[in-house]
Amino acid sequence: MSTPTGHDSPADDFGAVALTDPALLADPYAGYGRLRETEPVAPARNMDGSHLWIVTRHDDVRTVLDDPRFANDPLSVPGIETDKRADLLIAMGLPAEYVPYIADTVLDTDPPDHTRLRKLVSRAFTVRRVGELRPRVEQITDDLLDALPAHAEADGTVDLVEHFAYPLPITVICEMVGVPEADRPLWRRWGADLVQSQSPERMGTALVEMVDHIGAMVEQRRAEPGDDLLDALISVGDEDGDRLTGKELITLVLTLVIAGHETTANLIGNGTLALLSHPDQLALLRRDAGTAPRAVHELMRWCGPILGTRPRWATEDVTLGGKLIRRGEPVMAMIVGANRDPRRFEDPDRLDIARAYETRGEQHTGFGHGMHYCLGAALARQEGEVAFTRLFERYPELSLAVAEHELEWLPRPGLRRLIRLPVHLG
Numbered sequence: 001m002s003t004p005t006g007h008d009s010p011a012d013d014f015g016a017v018a019l020t021d022p023a024l025l026a027d028p029y030a031g032y033g034r035l036r037e038t039e040p041v042a043p044a045r046n047m048d049g050s051h052l053w054i055v056t057r058h059d060d061v062r063t064v065l066d067d068p069r070f071a072n073d074p075l076s077v078p079g080i081e082t083d084k085r086a087d088l089l090i091a092m093g094l095p096a097e098y099v100p101y102i103a104d105t106v107l108d109t110d111p112p113d114h115t116r117l118r119k120l121v122s123r124a125f126t127v128r129r130v131g132e133l134r135p136r137v138e139q140i141t142d143d144l145l146d147a148l149p150a151h152a153e154a155d156g157t158v159d160l161v162e163h164f165a166y167p168l169p170i171t172v173i174c175e176m177v178g179v180p181e182a183d184r185p186l187w188r189r190w191g192a193d194l195v196q197s198q199s200p201e202r203m204g205t206a207l208v209e210m211v212d213h214i215g216a217m218v219e220q221r222r223a224e225p226g227d228d229l230l231d232a233l234i235s236v237g238d239e240d241g242d243r244l245t246g247k248e249l250i251t252l253v254l255t256l257v258i259a260g261h262e263t264t265a266n267l268i269g270n271g272t273l274a275l276l277s278h279p280d281q282l283a284l285l286r287r288d289a290g291t292a293p294r295a296v297h298e299l300m301r302w303c304g305p306i307l308g309t310r311p312r313w314a315t316e317d318v319t320l321g322g323k324l325i326r327r328g329e330p331v332m333a334m335i336v337g338a339n340r341d342p343r344r345f346e347d348p349d350r351l352d353i354a355r356a357y358e359t360r361g362e363q364h365t366g367f368g369h370g371m372h373y374c375l376g377a378a379l380a381r382q383e384g385e386v387a388f389t390r391l392f393e394r395y396p397e398l399s400l401a402v403a404e405h406e407l408e409w410l411p412r413p414g415l416r417r418l419i420r421l422p423v424h425l426g
């Protein structure tokens with residue numbers, strides 16, 4: 001059997017695990033948990049039928065995310081000359097001249113390009129800036145919560161995914177970047193079309209409109225500087241005078257929307273469901289809002305939104321878990337396996353919001369690991385803390401409007417996303 005680079009596959013059964021297997025999609029914790037114990041580095045087949053390796057143990061996941069022999073950009077692999085992701089987006093019908101803005105992001109780069117970009121961005125996207133945003137995050141959250149009764153359907157239920165989990169992160173990103181109120185409905189539409197819609201036409205239109213819009217914003221800010229994230233990104237520079245280019249600025253803002261929207265929304269959706277279905281844990285959180293930071297760490301571990309990262313590409317032959325991964329083969333780090341690995345977490349399937357996390361809190365890999373570790377982790381955690389505490393303060397009688405087994409999940413291998421979360425506000 002042939003692999004993406006034309007090598008003979010190391011195993012005749014390459015692709016034996018289908019990531020679209022209904023059983024895996026229905027219960028990824030059980031499915032990837034079984035693999036973690038029986039075949040921790042396994043040959044698999046992706047949604048489009050292509051082959052890849054999946055890695056499910058905590059230590060192996062961290063190796064894949066941290067070892068320079070695994071690259072984010074397939075073009076870093078000697079002998080590979082096409083960027084499949086960009087080609088795929090163009091083949092879907094997205095305009096070729098705009099595709100680099102979403103296919104050529106910080107997540108798609110390797111050192112030294114990544115080191116340079118990350119250093120510049122980190123100087124603007126600081127923990128302090130995130131901390132200062134907290135009162136606005138609280139206000140945005142409260143406004144959305146106030147509006148919930150108006151979204152009740154005929155049967156009295158409210159869909160928390162649509163009316164709370166999704167609008168919160170995109171509004172926070174707008175706030176942080178400095179998008180004027182009047183333009184925010186546009187950004188919400190673009191955000192939804194880019195990350196939620198499966199329609200290439202809508203994605204393409206959103207991409208073009210957004211790139212042009214951010215480009216115009218950058219021009220306007222260069223003329224009249226302010227003091228939000230966009231201004232900081234424009235003016236940031238290093239000791240050698242290196243700065244972000246216009247294209248890099250646009251790509252970065254777009255990346256924040258793509259990377260920070262659906263992920264945070266699903267932390268809020270999945271986390272709310274987890275708390276509703278574990279009343280003892282919810283009671284702990286409600287008794288003491290000071291437990292919220294730990295609770296968010298634990299929810300990230302137990303039901304985090306990302307099941308598996310985007311593929312890494314082996315730049316040379318690598319042996320992992322006794323398997324030979326050949327140069328050019330893609331590997332997906334299954335966070336869902338790592339975060340329930342009993343080698344790392346005691347009683348891993350139990351949700352325990354009082355679980356002790358070390359000071360840096362990052363034993364779980366919900367935000368990734370290594371040099372591509374989530375840039376927005378502090379922001380996402382803050383949004384989660386505010387969302388969970390305010391939601392249950394404002395609606396103490398909140399309850400699920402359907403039985404848990406009736407809830408539907410989007411059938412996508414890398415992502416844990418509820419399609420709807422109907423609740424009674426009480």
Ligand code: HEM
Pocket residue numbers: 065106107108118173255256257259260261263264265267304305306309310365366367368369371372373374375376377379380
């Ligand atoms: C990277 C998860 C929220 C911006 C990552 C990675 C993960 C992740 C797993 C690493 C991916 C990889 O290595 O392949 C999450 C989750 C979030 C969240 C679960 C919400 C709960 C955010 C937010 C922002 C953001 C709010 C910004 C507004 C980024 C960026 C990267 C990244 C820019 C790429 C960093 C790099 O390549 O150096 N995120 N993220 N994320 N995230 Fe997040």
